[in-house]
Amino acid sequence: MEYLIEFINNKALLISIFACFIAQVIKIFTGDKLVDLKRITTSGGMPSSHTSFVASLSTIVGIVEGFDSTNFAISLVFALIVMYDATGVRRAVGKQAAILNQMLNDIQHGKHIKNEELKELIGHTPFEVLGGAILGIVIALMFML
Structure with a gap:
């Protein structure tokens, strides 16, 4: 039980989780739609919650x-x-998903094959990672200073 109390009282962990949460909330308003509640549970987009x-x-x-x-x-x-992975590896996976989805669309053109598209919004642009970094630093400074 003492471990649980220590966990709950870990200010660094709680503030970091809060920064991640705020980044996810902001994503609701930064997508293609004016408000998209589904984006609160997805990866990718502005700002990067991993980076925050x-x-x-x-x-x-x-x-x-x-x-x-x-x-x-x-x-x-x-x-x-984490930031390198967000802009590098995960971004490349997103581009591959876009190519695969285009291939599926090309194959389906004229055929009745039902295929589910892959998720394309996986990685981040450098701008999205920068936004997440700034948000994370600002939130940490707000609570620590």
């Missing part, structure tokens, strides 16, 4: 333990890997 999550955590670790600490270095490296 790790940028907030790194900021908090830097504030609490010092920007010259080993723990800040660990959290920053972790954050940079």
Whole structure:
């Protein structure tokens, strides 16, 4: 039971989760539709909630333990890997999904084959990652300073 109390009282974790949540809420208003409630549970889009999550955590670790600490270095490296993955690997997967969906559409043209399209909004543009990083840092600073 003590572990649960410690978990609930972990300010760095709670603020980071909050930053991630706020990024997901913002996505409701940044898609193709004026308001799209389905976007609160999807990956991809502006801002990057993954980036907000790790940028907030790194900021908090830097504030609490010092920007010259080993723990800040660990959290920053972790954050940079997440951000690289968001713009690199996950973005490439999204492009591949777009190509596969186009191929399915081409095959279906004139045929009655029912196929479900792959999700294309998986990765992030560098702008979306930057937006997530700024949001995460701002939220961490709001609660920590």
